[in-house]
Amino acid sequence: MSDHPIDGASSAVPLRKRLRFLATILLGALIATLLATVPSPADDPADAAAPGPKDTTAVLFSWTWNAIARECTDNLGPAGYGYVQTSPPQEHVQGSEWWTYYQPVSYKIESRLGTRAEFKAMVDTCHAAGVKVIADAVINHMSGKSGGGTGWADSSFQHYDYPGIYQSQDFHSCRRDISNYQNRTEVQECNLVNLSDLNTSSSYVQGRIAGYLNDLVSLGVDGFRIDAVKHIAASDMQGILSKVNDRARLYVVQEVIRANEPIQPEEYTSYGDIHEFAFARKLKEAFGGGTINWLVTGNGIGPSWAGFLPNQNAAVFVDNHDTERNGETLSYKDGSSYDLAQIFTLAWNYGSPSIHSGYEFSNKEAGPALAGNGEVIDPVCGQNGWTCKHAQTSIENMVGFRNATYGTSITSKWDNGSTAIAFGRGDKGFVAINRGGSLTRTFQTSLPAGAYCNVVVGLPTASGCSAGGVVTVNAAGQVTATVDANGALALHVGAKAGQGGTDPGTDPGTGPGTGDLTVYYSTSKGWSAHNVHYRIGSGAWTTAPGAGLTAACTGWVSRTIAGGASGITAAFNDGAGTWDNNGGRDYALSGTIATVANGVVGAANPCGGTQPTTTTTVYYATGWATANIHYRVGSGTWTAVPGAAMAAACTGWKVKTIELGGSSGLTAAFNNGSGSWDNNGGADYAIGSGPVKVSNGTVTAGSPCS
Numbered sequence: 001m002s003d004h005p006i007d008g009a010s011s012a013v014p015l016r017k018r019l020r021f022l023a024t025i026l027l028g029a030l031i032a033t034l035l036a037t038v039p040s041p042a043d044d045p046a047d048a049a050a051p052g053p054k055d056t057t058a059v060l061f062s063w064t065w066n067a068i069a070r071e072c073t074d075n076l077g078p079a080g081y082g083y084v085q086t087s088p089p090q091e092h093v094q095g096s097e098w099w100t101y102y103q104p105v106s107y108k109i110e111s112r113l114g115t116r117a118e119f120k121a122m123v124d125t126c127h128a129a130g131v132k133v134i135a136d137a138v139i140n141h142m143s144g145k146s147g148g149g150t151g152w153a154d155s156s157f158q159h160y161d162y163p164g165i166y167q168s169q170d171f172h173s174c175r176r177d178i179s180n181y182q183n184r185t186e187v188q189e190c191n192l193v194n195l196s197d198l199n200t201s202s203s204y205v206q207g208r209i210a211g212y213l214n215d216l217v218s219l220g221v222d223g224f225r226i227d228a229v230k231h232i233a234a235s236d237m238q239g240i241l242s243k244v245n246d247r248a249r250l251y252v253v254q255e256v257i258r259a260n261e262p263i264q265p266e267e268y269t270s271y272g273d274i275h276e277f278a279f280a281r282k283l284k285e286a287f288g289g290g291t292i293n294w295l296v297t298g299n300g301i302g303p304s305w306a307g308f309l310p311n312q313n314a315a316v317f318v319d320n321h322d323t324e325r326n327g328e329t330l331s332y333k334d335g336s337s338y339d340l341a342q343i344f345t346l347a348w349n350y351g352s353p354s355i356h357s358g359y360e361f362s363n364k365e366a367g368p369a370l371a372g373n374g375e376v377i378d379p380v381c382g383q384n385g386w387t388c389k390h391a392q393t394s395i396e397n398m399v400g401f402r403n404a405t406y407g408t409s410i411t412s413k414w415d416n417g418s419t420a421i422a423f424g425r426g427d428k429g430f431v432a433i434n435r436g437g438s439l440t441r442t443f444q445t446s447l448p449a450g451a452y453c454n455v456v457v458g459l460p461t462a463s464g465c466s467a468g469g470v471v472t473v474n475a476a477g478q479v480t481a482t483v484d485a486n487g488a489l490a491l492h493v494g495a496k497a498g499q500g501g502t503d504p505g506t507d508p509g510t511g512p513g514t515g516d517l518t519v520y521y522s523t524s525k526g527w528s529a530h531n532v533h534y535r536i537g538s539g540a541w542t543t544a545p546g547a548g549l550t551a552a553c554t555g556w557v558s559r560t561i562a563g564g565a566s567g568i569t570a571a572f573n574d575g576a577g578t579w580d581n582n583g584g585r586d587y588a589l590s591g592t593i594a595t596v597a598n599g600v601v602g603a604a605n606p607c608g609g610t611q612p613t614t615t616t617t618v619y620y621a622t623g624w625a626t627a628n629i630h631y632r633v634g635s636g637t638w639t640a641v642p643g644a645a646m647a648a649a650c651t652g653w654k655v656k657t658i659e660l661g662g663s664s665g666l667t668a669a670f671n672n673g674s675g676s677w678d679n680n681g682g683a684d685y686a687i688g689s690g691p692v693k694v695s696n697g698t699v700t701a702g703s704p705c706s
Contacts, residue, residue: 053406054082061358065114069125077129105151107212132222141195200236210243223251293415302350314351346398360385397455404494405429429492517564522597527574553607600665602688603701621695634663650705
């Protein structure tokens with residue numbers, strides 16, 4: 001909720017519920033007693049956690065719609081952000097302060113941030129970049145202007161009269177400010193700092209609010225951050241959301257601040273995630289003070305701590321637009337402490353994170369830079385004080401780290417008892433964070449051996465790393481490194497040295513986020529439409545016919561599947577009943593690039609500006625002491641039995657590189673030279689270009705030894 005002085009109240013002593021909350025907060029033992037009085041929430045299924053692995057939200061506070069569209073294309077999509085959160089889009093009161101958006105006067109999509117048409121264009125552009133859009137929704141109240149006035153889009157209003165929308169009977173009868181936060185009725189029916197409190201239990205009001213949310217849904221939004229939810233009864237939230245269209249696909253996150261009060265966050269978990277303010281407060285205590293080891297002690301910060309929400313309900317952050325102003329949390333003004341807290345949040349496995357990105361200020365009531373007509377000037381990083389924290393290298397690249405490590409447990413924990421910590425994320429990632437002086441040591445990780453880039457400072461390039469040098473993990477999973485004072489080291493399997501420079505997702509700004517798989521499908525069948533029906537790992541299948549593929553380059557259509565790099569099972573169809581399911585076996589695809597052409601799986605980008613590779617490197621999983629590959633290239637002749645000898649690769653694998661000439665792949669069978677054969681049950685194997693793995697009857701793209 002945005003708290004601010006109303007009707008000319010002095011900005012030196014603004015009314016702020018946050019300060020009241022800080023004065024009354026008692027977390028810990030009191031929580032259990034409080035929860036005993038909490039009524040059970042209505043049974044309303046909700047998408048209660050941002051879908052992974054791209055569960056990070058960039059909160060572009062006060063950014064215009066045109067600038068958000070640009071940012072989705074230039075930074076958010078390539079970095080792997082799953083969502084962007086906009087400021088409230090409805091018509092608001094006039095003024096230069098930051099809080100004007102939080103005083104609605106109508107539900108027109110028209111504000112100093114842009115027009116309705118610009119909002120729609122922004123949503124479409126962000127979707128094209130693979131980024132979903134969340135709108136900040138102010139539904140508890142209307143304006144706090146006692147004398148009324150005219151809104152941004154020229155709508156006239158009075159404090160309790162909004163022509164064509166609400167009249168006096170649509171507001172609660174308690175028309176004074178909240179004075180007792182121990183009184184549930186008062187908190188939910190009286191005014192919050194003079195903001196006219198809507199009677200959200202009224203079916204008419206619920207319908208009006210739902211109509212506004214449905215209008216945003218019709219424009220393509222993918223969810224809402226709902227403001228001031230503590231001030232709306234849980235049963236009222238049920239009534240409102242039950243009227244919202246397409247509810248199942250929407251991600252909802254709610255502002256419910258836990259305090260020593262009757263109303264608690266658990267009342268609202270049926271309707272979506274809850275912002276976990278306690279997490280941000282503890283980060284300030286740790287990183288602001290310099291002693292951070294206790295954040296990872298035992299199970300570490302998260303659901304096992306008193307007063308913390310379960311993982312599946314928690315939306316976590318370092319700061320937001322309120323707390324950066326009232327000092328409750330760290331903010332951009334805290335420099336490296338703030339940046340390290342962001343790195344920790346993205347590396348740790350608790351909740352769904354959001355990254356606040358606003359503008360610098362000295363007067364905490366000040367709004368962003370405005371043009372002469374009152375419109376916000378389109379944000380540009382490096383101009384007018386925009387912090388652009390979402391695009392800062394150390395934070396942006398950690399979004400890729402999070403995507404690559406999503407769903408893994410905390411491993412290999414270490415701390416020095418005070419200012420330095422380190423931990424792994426399964427066998428997918430490792431991070432060390434140092435709040436003290438320069439630290440050099442050998443860390444134990446769970447990573448596979450290899451050469452990595454420290455994504456805190458750079459990303460892979462074709463020849464190594466863009467910054468920071470190559471970091472080597474040895475065969476025992478150990479890495480010896482220096483972590484600078486107030487610095488960090490972060491390694492993950494999606495950022496190995498030398499892997500960048502060619503395929504989408506491996507260089508900053510060139511494609512989808514780390515952990516994504518771009519599937520290319522040949523148009524040689526002449527279908528008028530192409531769809532990919534798939535599941536990630538052992539997850540659920542998409543609803544047939546699946547997701548549409550779009551034109552990539554001549555002869556190819558493609559689609560990027562978030563989190564698909566770890567492996568998908570897929571089939572293709574024309575949307576009209578014609579299928580290509582690999583002869584009933586489906587296709588096993590993995591890596592950052594996978595191609596399917598006439599039953600052949602490959603790993604080379606056919607649209608990368610150069611011709612696809614003319615070789616295939618075949619890895620075969622076997623316990624045979626000797627292995628041969630018997631093959632033919634394209635429609636050519638077969639090799640003489642038993643074929644070509646394969647060499648030892650890494651443990652459990654044999655390898656052979658074969659020239660393809662102008663063909664897209666080969667047909668093969670394997671044998672041990674002594675009469676034992678693997679010919680895929682008589683069907684033989686169709687193998688494409690690039691590195692390809694053959695294991696237990698399945699062909700997938702990529703190398704098992706990298």
